[in-house]
Amino acid sequence: MKLLNKSLKGHIVYSVLVLFVSMPVFYFELTSIVAEDVDEDLVAQKADLVAKMEKVIANKPFEYFQVFEPDIHIKPANTKRTKDSIYTISFFDSIAKENVPHRVLESTVVLNSEWYNITISKSLVDNDNLIFSIVMVQAIILVLIIMGLLFITRYHSKKLWKPFYATLGKLHEYKIESEKSIELEKTDVDEFADLNKTISNLTNRNHEVYLSQKEFTENASHEMQTPLAVFQSKVELLMQTTPLTSDQAELITELSEAGQRMNRLNKTLLLLSKIENNQFTDKESVNIDKAVQKLAEQYKNALNQKSISLHTRVAGDAIINANQTLIEILIGNLLSNAIRHNVQGGRINIIIEPNQFNISNTGNTKPLDASRLFQRFQKQTADTNSLGLGLEIAKRICSLYKADITYNYADSLHSFNVSFNNS
Template sequence: MKLIRKTQRYYLLFAPILLLLAGAFYYGVSRFLATEDAEERLRYIRQQVIKEIESGNIPKLDPLIHIKEAPADALVKRAYTDTIIYEPFEDEKLDYRQLRFTEHINGKKYLITLRHAIAESKPQRLQVLGMAIIILLILAPLFQILNSWLLQKLWNPFYNSLSAIKQYDLGKGAKLTLPRSDTDEFNELNMAIEEMTAKINRDYLSLKEFTENAAHEIQTPLAIIMSKIELLIQSSTLQEADSELLGAINDSTTRLARLNDSLLLLTKIENNQFRSNTEVNFNEIVQQQVDELEELAALRNLRISTEFSSAMRIYMNPSLAEILIRNLLRNAIRYSDSDTTIIVLLDQTYLEVINSGPPLTIPPEQLFDRFKKSNSAANSLGLGLAIVKQICAVHGHQAGYRYKAGQHIFSIEFS
């Protein structure tokens, strides 16, 4: 849910409650003031009434003034109370403030009850509620407009930063700079994000460098091990059992060397060290790789057939184009059922390498991941397709896979 909708929802939820509270407060205060007012009048009337009685005149005005003689020992504490009296004239019950007290006047004791209506100056509950609803109906749309305008204005720097972050490509090494705003919070957020991305970038770069450096550093000891094994192999004093051990060591070392080589290649592609893009004749490269690999295919009784629908030229690094096709072909040769044909289709927009074989034993979405390989390929390094994916990634092509009617179809959609 959008922020603007969320705030609106809360506004709509809280506005009636607030208005009701305000109404209740207004009602309470008005009533208090009206009561005060009535009491003040009652005090004034009291003085007038006492004066009247002193001058021998006992006033009577029902229900407002009520005086009667009381026994001398009667004791009524002077007090204000509320009372409701039916008004036949208006046919409704009205609120009155009532003052009742005893007073000795001219040697007599009087019990005097004075009343003053508070109804007239006091707002009705229903009126207050009605007002609240009217205010709400007028204010709600105004609030909406004001709110969306404010949100847009206040959150504008946030959306600017957001779009800048979305467009930012981590790992390219460029610094992320977010637009400054006059809101402190957003500036703080922007600065925190900038610092964080800078740190992530540094860590990422140093990790990339580490992988490449490590692969480089491993090459020299590997070269030494391989050369020493080769010298040892020439020794005439080797027993048959030693030969076997040494053979196994040699095989593994060779494998390690290839693994390191592939990792180094993968890192180099990731680090964008293959920059020199030129216009590449794709048909030519495909044909050349097919020719080179045909013999390997033949050793597994496989045929490779190519179908070029048109001359395909593309702007990319020629070495990477070769590696891309070679890895796809090698993959097909490795996993194809023997005595079948591998089909290479090349169009203006896509390349497909199709080989027949049993379904995958690993989830297809992991196919292009590093070191993911089906159990039948223990000898595989598991990096060939990862390299394919990486080459596609740096050129913006899309590598895909699908399985249809016993055929594995690897496709590259050109950008």
């Protein structure tokens, strides 16, 4: 949930709660007030009626009341009421053809030493309509007030948080390898101004560190290449000198192998550093099938030396947006491992599917330690030609492109699966 919506969530819940609680309370309170007012009218009407009846009681005009005052009923009392009774009841209205609520007062009075029951009723239809209208108007006003407050709060909140979202958007677009420093909008909100200043300082320092590390890596690699090349050439000259004993030849061979290993290690570490610094920024559509075919051709001699059979199955086009060189390094490292750690006369299976590929090979009959497999300089075999960096580089390339690389051992096959996200 976005920060703006989260901040408004409490206001919305509170407003809805107030609306649903206040409307019934307002309705019942208004109904109570109206009923109390009607009751007072009924009591006053009864007092006025009694005063008039005392003047005409001798003529017994009750029948006339029934005709001209249908809401008033008078009859001799069989029982005496100690106090007035007021209640609400519905009568059928022959004109409206429906039940109409009435407020009714029943009382017993003494007229000329005789007891009479008086029943006075008053329709509540007009009052109910009035109450309903008042409640509806009040509800509409309250809803408009709540909606207006929420709209105003949201508008001002969006305006207030605009610098924050602008800064967030700039951070999403920022790339540390870019020469351009991050430019953030100015704001009059102190907290956001502080945040922008801190972010600017942080990104500038990180960019300087990145450039310094990049320069150091390139310089170190360049400076190491020269003495390594001199060392290798001197070793080759020593091999050509005569006379040369077998012990001397063995020592020179070991020196040559050590020099070649140092040269490979230097290039590999430089490559790893470039990957970590995201220096391979160029991207294009890379076809995994074509890349596999290209590398299989390059490793043809190595496959023939061990009599390894290579089987490729394409179950769908796997085309990703990435750096061509890095993808070839990824596939090459996995294929090289599958050849190096294979057995004589073994096999390698490559399965290519949409957005993923799998390379499996025969080899050691025991599964590898998956917890240490992708760690730097971790070797699972005693092969001196292995630097222990191939899978580390593969893991770094996968991380760069948000891909997943997993290892599995089943059916005597060591399997590496690389799955790319659709993006």
